[in-house]
Amino acid sequence: MEVPAKNFTLRWQHSIEKIDWEEDYSIAGEWLYLSSARVRGSGAGMEPPPGSFYAKGVWRYRPQPDMRWTRQLLLVRSEFARDYELCLNGACQPLSRWVPLGAGHTALLPCALG
Template sequence: MSGAAVTVLGLCLALGGADAVTPPPGPAVFIVAHRFTLAWTHSIEHVRWEEDYELQPAPSGSAGAPPRLLAVLARVQGSAAGMEPGPDAVLRNGWFEYRPAQREHLGLWLTRSPYTADYELCLDGAPCRPLSAWLPSDGWRTRLWPCAGG
């Protein structure tokens, strides 16, 4: 019995990397996901920030194009220097909610310092967990990007 290869969208995580477009060299961690929330606490203001993302396949007819991250909604529990919510923000249950200005991403660079709490990754139907549950920090940068496995 022969079967077609199944492509599953997910997140890839890896430490460091050369630039913002090319996935970093070395092993990557693959996490199956279609939607997720990336959360963190601001290092100075100590206010929680959350961003919701959807993974989207490359547009049809664009062979070889990578999948995309679509920023759907962002929330912040307050506002302070460098943490202003978007101009369309609405206060709901103690959170300023808004649609991020930059919606489409090829990936994200996350600076992970040993002096601050780690980012949290919240997958549908599961409690939020620190990023270190999937990939230990090297105290510098982690690359998160949409990828396909299968």
């Protein structure tokens, strides 16, 4: 899948607690950089990390330095949970718009924009 953007948000819903999570990424060469994240509540085993702050119903935080850089995101998808959403310029679409849900695992990798 190819997405012509340097920044994007990945949104998903916890399959048991039904709480939305969002992560903001930038493409930096061969890396994905996680700059910030939000969670709209908390539940068993999914508490916001230390340093989070709560405002207008949302926990906001900046991930720890060792969690910010990655070469790929491996997303496990299932027909039994709401699909991930990819948000570009504030508009969110289900990942199935680009990659069929039946694919099971989906890897998001940075690539150079040409």
